[in-house]
Amino acid sequence: MSKVKYYYDSDTLSYRKVERKKGRTLGFVLLFITGSALMGLIFLITVLNSGIDTPKERRLERENENLALQLSILESKMDLASQVLENIQDRDNEIYRILLDANPISDEVRKAGFGGVNRYENLKGYDNSTMIIESHKRMDQITKQLDIQSKSLDEIARLSADKEKLLAAIPAIQPVSNEDLTRMASGFGYRTDPFTKARKKHWGMDFTAPRGTPVYATGDGTISRADANASGYGKHIRITHGYGYESLYAHLNDYNVRPGQNVKRGDLIGFVGSTGRSEAPHLHYEIFKDGDKINPIHFYYGKLSPAEFDELLKQSQQENQSLD
Template structure:
C-alpha cells in the first residue's frame, strides 16, 4: 500500500493531502522513453565513429606500418638501382666480353625469366599490404636470378679468358733465331730450287742461315714431342706440340737442349743451329703445322719483329731462290 503524502498549506494553516495528478505517470514514462532514445542515439554515434578513435597501441601499430611501407619503398628504389647496374653489366657482357671471346650472347628471355608453376607467394596473400609485399618479393626473386645468371656468365668469361691467355701463349709467335744472330733469311715458304737436284719443288718451311751453335728458341709454350734424328732429311730435329692444333718443327740442329716430354715456354733455349740431315750449310729449317697441315711461318713472327723488320722479311721470303735443304 502506497504511503499518503501531505503538504502544509500556509493559507489555511493546515496540512492537506497530496492528490496524484492524472497523466503524471504518462509524462514520466514519456520522459524516460525520450531519455532512452537519446542515450541510444548517442551510443550509435559513438559506435559509428569508433574506427576513428584510436588507442595508444593502435597508434603505435599504425606508425610501425607506415614505417614498413616507407622501408618497402626504399627497398624498391635500391632494387631499381641494382637492376640498372645489372643491365649495364649484362650489356657489356653480351656486346663486349662474349664477343671478344667468341661466346654466344645470353638471350634476354633467359636473363629476365620469371618463375612459372606453383604460386610462390601464396603465404603472403590475404593481408592489407599483400600486393606491395608480393610485388617486391617477386621483383627481388627475379633480380636474384639475374645475378645468378650473370655470375655464371662471368665465370664462363673468366674461364674463356684463361683459355685465351693460354692460347695466346701457346701459338708460335716469335722468330726462333734472333735477328742479331742471323747471317740472312735464306729461303721462305713456297716453290724453291732444290740444292741437290736443282729441281723446283715446294719448300714447306723457312730457312734461317746462322753460324753453327747459334741458339734456337721455342716460338711458343708447349711440350716437346720429338728430339731425335730418325725423320728422313731433317737430321737432328725437335717437334713441339703447342696445343689448339699448333705444332712447330726445328730441323738440322747441331745438338739439343731439351728432351722428349719436356714442357717449354716461349723463348726457352731448345737447341743450336747445325747442318745435320739433308742440309747444304748451317741453318735452321723451321716449319709450323695447324691441324696437321703445314702453313706459312711468315704469319707467326708478330711477337718480336717490328713492322719494318716484318716487311723486310716478307720481301726476302717471297724471293724464289734456292733453299738450303
C-alpha cells in the first residue's frame, strides 16, 4: 500500500493531501521502461564485445572441433589403407603377374582421376569445405584403386586355376618307375631300326622292363584310345591331356583303363608287354604337343632327382639300336 503524502497550506493554515497527476505518473512509467531498455541494450553490446560465447556458439564450436577430429582420424585410416593397398599392388605386378605370365597394370590405369569438374560442387560453401573436398577426393581414389585391384585378383585367381590345371596336365613323370626299370634302352632321335638295321628317326623313348611291369599316366587327362588298331604300336594307350598335350604308351601287354576314362598323374593305366612291332618287352613312350612329336626327356621333372635325370639324359643321347 503506497504512502499518503501531505503538504502544509499556508493560506488555510492546514495540511492537505498531495494529489498525483495522471500524466506525470505515465511519464515516470515511460521513463522507467526506456531506461531499462537502454540498459539492456548496453549490457547486450557489452557481452557481445567482451568475447563471452553464447550457449549456441559454444555448441557449434564443439561440433566443429569434433568434425575436425573425425576428419583427422579418417585421414589416418586412409593413410593406412593406402599403404596396405600399395603393398598389394606391388605384389600383384611384381610377383603374381610375372609368375602367371600376365601383363602388369600400369600406374596410369591404377591411379587415373575422375572426370567432371563439378563432382564436388555440393560440398563447397562451408567453413571446412576445402578439407572435406580433399577427404572425399582421396576416398574416391582409394575406392577406385580397390575396385581395379579386386578385378585384378579375380583375374589372377582364374589364371592360377588354369596354371594349376596346366601343370597337372603336362606329362611330367616317368611312365615306368625306376624300381621296375631294367634300363632306358633308347632315346628320342636317330637310332638303328632293330628289324631293317637302317638308321631312322625314333620318335619316343624305350623303357626296358619285365613283361607285366606297371605303366603309369604321366599327367592328368582323358583316355582317348586303348586298342591295338595302330600299325606297329600293338596294344597301346593314348591320353589327351589338354592344352595341346597328348601322350602315347605302346607295346603293352594289357590295359587297366578304357576309352573316355579320366585319369590322374600316377594312375596305373596298363602293363609292359611286347605286342606289335617290338623286339623285346619294353614300353615305347611318346609325347605330342599341338600334333608334333617332341622329346619326352624334357618333361621328367616330376619325381626324378637331379642325379637320376642326368643319368637318364646321358642314356637317351646314345645313338644305339631301338627296340621297335
